[in-house]
Amino acid sequence: MVVNRAFLDALVAALLEYGYRVLGPVFQNGSIVIDDLTSTADMPVGWTDEQSPGNYRLCHSADGQLFGWTVSPASPKALLFPPRVTVWQRGAGRDDFSVPFAQPVAITGATKSAISTVSKPQSTGSTGKVLSDTELTFSASGTTHFNPRSNRDDRHLLALVGIRPCEAAALEINDAVFMKGSFPDPFYCERRSDMFLLVAECASSNASCFCDSMGAGPGIDSGFDLAVTEMLDEDGEYSYFLRIGSQRGEELFTVAVEQASSIGVGTDPSIEPSTGMDRGEGDGKDIPTFVELSDLSNSVSQSTSMQRASCSLNYSLEEVLAKRDAQLQHAKELQVGMHPRVAELLRRNLDHPIFTDIAGRCLACGNCTSVCPTCFCSDVVDKNDMHGAISRERSWSSCFNAAHSELHGQPVRHSVASRYRQWLTHKFSNWYDQFGTSGCVGCGRCITWCPVGIDVRQEVAGIASDADMKGDMQSTGSHGPS
Amino acid sequence: MVTEKSVEPFRGPIPESGSRHPLLPTPYRVVKRVVETDTVVTLFLEALEGGNLTFRPGQFNMLTAFGVGEIAVSISGDPLDGGPIRHTIASVGAVSHALCSLRVGSLVGVRGPFGNGWDLTGVTGMAGSATQDVVVVAGGVGLAPLRPAVLELLKMKEEGRGRVVVLIGSRSPDQVLFKEELDVWRTRGAHVEVTVDRADASWRGSVGVVTSLISSAPFDPHDAFSLVCGPEVMMRFTARALLDKGMHEDKIQLSLERNMQCGIGWCGHCQLGPYLLCRDGPVFPYGGRLAELLAKREL
Numbered sequence: 014m015v016v017n018r019a020f021l022d023a024l025v026a027a028l029l030e031y032g033y034r035v036l037g038p039v040f041q042n043g044s045i046v047i048d049d050l051t052s053t054a055d056m057p058v059g060w061t062d063e064q065s066p067g068n069y070r071l072c073h074s075a076d077g078q079l080f081g082w083t084v085s086p087a088s089p090k091a092l093l094f095p096p097r098v099t100v101w102q103r104g105a106g107r108d109d110f111s112v113p114f115a116q117p118v119a120i121t122g123a124t125k126s127a128i129s130t131v132s133k134p135q136s137t138g139s140t141g142k143v144l145s146d147t148e149l150t151f152s153a154s155g156t157t158h159f160n161p162r163s164n165r166d167d168r169h170l171l172a173l174v175g176i177r178p179c180e181a182a183a184l185e186i187n188d189a190v191f192m193k194g195s196f197p198d199p200f201y202c203e204r205r206s207d208m209f210l211l212v213a214e215c216a217s218s219n220a221s222c223f224c225d226s227m228g229a230g231p232g233i234d235s236g237f238d239l240a241v242t243e244m245l246d247e248d249g250e251y252s253y254f255l256r257i258g259s260q261r262g263e264e265l266f267t268v269a270v271e272q273a274s275s276i277g278v279g280t281d282p283s284i285e286p287s288t289g290m291d292r293g294e295g296d297g298k299d300i301p302t303f304v305e306l307s308d309l310s311n312s313v314s315q316s317t318s319m320q321r322a323s324c325s326l327n328y329s330l331e332e333v334l335a336k337r338d339a340q341l342q343h344a345k346e347l348q349v350g351m352h353p354r355v356a357e358l359l360r361r362n363l364d365h366p367i368f369t370d371i372a373g374r375c376l377a378c379g380n381c382t383s384v385c386p387t388c389f390c391s392d393v394v395d396k397n398d399m400h401g402a403i404s405r406e407r408s409w410s411s412c413f414n415a416a417h418s419e420l421h422g423q424p425v426r427h428s429v430a431s432r433y434r435q436w437l438t439h440k441f442s443n444w445y446d447q448f449g450t451s452g453c454v455g456c457g458r459c460i461t462w463c464p465v466g467i468d469v470r471q472e473v474a475g476i477a478s479d480a481d482m483k484g485d486m487q488s489t490g491s492h493g494p495s
Numbered sequence: 496m497v498t499e500k501s502v503e504p505f506r507g508p509i510p511e512s513g514s515r516h517p518l519l520p521t522p523y524r525v526v527k528r529v530v531e532t533d534t535v536v537t538l539f540l541e542a543l544e545g546g547n548l549t550f551r552p553g554q555f556n557m558l559t560a561f562g563v564g565e566i567a568v569s570i571s572g573d574p575l576d577g578g579p580i581r582h583t584i585a586s587v588g589a590v591s592h593a594l595c596s597l598r599v600g601s602l603v604g605v606r607g608p609f610g611n612g613w614d615l616t617g618v619t620g621m622a623g624s625a626t627q628d629v630v631v632v633a634g635g636v637g638l639a640p641l642r643p644a645v646l647e648l649l650k651m652k653e654e655g656r657g658r659v660v661v662l663i664g665s666r667s668p669d670q671v672l673f674k675e676e677l678d679v680w681r682t683r684g685a686h687v688e689v690t691v692d693r694a695d696a697s698w699r700g701s702v703g704v705v706t707s708l709i710s711s712a713p714f715d716p717h718d719a720f721s722l723v724c725g726p727e728v729m730m731r732f733t734a735r736a737l738l739d740k741g742m743h744e745d746k747i748q749l750s751l752e753r754n755m756q757c758g759i760g761w762c763g764h765c766q767l768g769p770y771l772l773c774r775d776g777p778v779f780p781y782g783g784r785l786a787e788l789l790a791k792r793e794l
Binding site: 100101103190191194195196198199363364389390391392393394395397401403405407410412417418419420421422425426427428430431434435438439442443445446447 | 516517518519559561562563564565587588752753754756757759760761762763764766768769770771774791792793794
């Protein structure tokens with residue numbers, strides 16, 4: 014159905030009422046970051062971004078657009094895999110030192126909880142309660158640096174509102190690393206398992222975007238609870254085509270409607286969301302579920318908003334879908350894609366001279382790995398104080414550091430060329446072998462945030478044109494290894 | 496109203512209740528310490544409670560020297576003797592140095608075992624392959640992860656199976672590991688040869704790289720398999736020498752090494768091209784992609 018911004022507020026309110034910590038894009042310190050939301054007013058209203066290799070600019074207009082920007086430097090990865098966590102700690106003191114694990118008192122939260130149990134987060138019920146300290150699992154005590162100004166970091170129940178399709182795709186890639194292997198990461202699983210996703214499809218692309226060629230956007234067809242597509246009406250107002258992607262998305266939607274209706278204006282009892290499956294998927298579109306457009310001309314209002322929340326329609330479903338398609342098409346057309354056979358190309362060209370050429374420009378600063386929504390390397394390091402207390406910390410690492418590959422005191426990958434090759438081949442080729450998917454979603458952050466503007470698409474295209482000249486690329490396969 | 500609602504949990508698995516956090520070490524105590532060479536020490540570890548871990552030959556543990564850090568160390572003990580967990584550690588960095596310096600009674604954090612270990616099904620498996628010869632090639636401290644395999648192979652040999660050939664390369668005579676034990680292996684029927692890079696006046700054996708022992712070693716290359724561990728360059732040349740002798744590339748197993756900081760596939764440090772060594776290895780057959788990968792510099 015088509016809803017207005019006030020209805021999105023009602024959804025956020027419903028999520029908060031369920032006990033979710035609602036996080037989404039927020040304009041802060043001259044950038045768009047992910048932080049706590051209480052309503053859409055916290056979002057970067059009217060902000061658009063301009064991105065290209067090595068360039069990021071935000072522009073503001075009086076426009077009421079919520080999703081005029083494309084992707085922010087912050088990705089949801091940091092919520093599930095924080096830049097720095099304390100894995101376990103052990104207090105100072107001799108006795109303690111001799112038996113670090115036998116004295117739970119001396120061990121701070123992380124170890125204590127990890128020793129006791131990794132308890133399943135309560136299925137939220139209504140309460141959305143914050144688990145008590147003793148119930149807090151490993152993750153709870155890990156120091157999350159993601160959002161230092163919030164003291165609500167310990168809450169596991171997260172709702173991400175307004176993330177992009179490429180970011181939702183990146184979460185699924187992260188799942189393979191931290192949740193689906195033989196050793197699931199408790200911190201990750203606790204947050205991810207119940208995570209609510211309200212995804213905002215992209216109506217536009219920046220010059221760094223290449224999600225279309227990676228199959229990760231600009232639209233989303235699965236892996237979300239709710240999805241919205243922002244559309245400009247004839248009257249200059251923005252409205253949102255809302256789709257439901259899961260049972261709980263549907264539940265949240267119903268609650269939002271109820272909530273809004275209980276506050277004031279009566280609702281049309283015909284607001285009965287139904288899934289596409291129920292209706293036989295007759296539209297032939299590649300959309301798994303959608304809600305029947307019901308005439309909600311009796312729009313519902315919400316007390317907190319000046320505007321009346323509405324699920325309304327002056328559109329026919331066909332019109333809305335056509336408009337969505339046109340927007341997605343527009344976003345795709347703005348993109349320069351990644352080479353379709355990148356995995357095979359890289360595997361065959363490990364000794365390509367382009368890596369040395371790139372190394373002449375690459376600063377090995379690791380910006381690309383920091384902003385990447387899928388990079389997962391971490392260092393595990395012990396920190397001590399003068400009294401003998403130890404904390405073992407796990408923090409983001411980068412394959413651009415020489416120390417990343419250190420073996421017997423020497424890096425395996427001495428040269429920047431070899432480190433760049435490691436990063437590029439891992440993302441676009443070796444990831445298939447390791448996890449069965451590409452490691453890239455085409456969000457373009459590594460291009461935008463590269464201080465010297467190295468563009469992965471261009472570099473791969475360089476390898477491809479050489480390969481074409483040599484005629485050693487047979488026209489087989491697409492992204493995946495053949 | 497809203498409070499009666501519930502949202503169904505979905506997506507991934509939650510680690511079982513009561514399971515230990517995968518990064519949390521278990522405390523073990525050093526019950527015996529043997530100085531093998533000037534830089535190599537063997538520690539014998541006993542769990543403080545709950546019994547020692549069980550392992551297969553070629554697997555490794557993550558060992559914590561408290562306050563210094565954690566490293567991957569292969570297990571050098573006999574998997575079947577049920578005694579303390581044995582680790583033979585070369586002092587090459589801060590953590591390994593701290594581990595080598597530990598005294599009896601010290602605490603060590605242990606996580607593991609991790610990795611696939613040696614594939615000994617060639618010997619233990621089908622009756623038809625029961626007479627297969629096994630060539631064990633070790634360079635330096637690479638003998639440590641091979642020791643459990645040799646012990647297991649010798650047991651099989653006592654049951655009438657193929658020959659066990661152990662070829663050891665070492666920098667100098669005083670760097671040879673498990674010297675006394677090598678004689679025990681010989682008396683149990685193994686063909687053990689040692690070569691050193693630099694001999695001293697007392698040395699009566701071969702001098703040269705370990706690959707020079709391969710050509711004259713008594714095994715049938717067409718019906719043998721090989722376990723190799725040592726520096727990467729040594730493994731590469733050993734694999735080539737074995738291939739030249741006629742051994743099939745899939746029957747040559749190498750145990751690889753990279754920086755490992757978690758042992759469980761999270762940290763990303765131990766990548767070698769398509770592999771996460773801790774998760775997919777550390778033992779790989781030389782056939783397939785490995786030969787090509789090892790030939791690349793700085794991969």
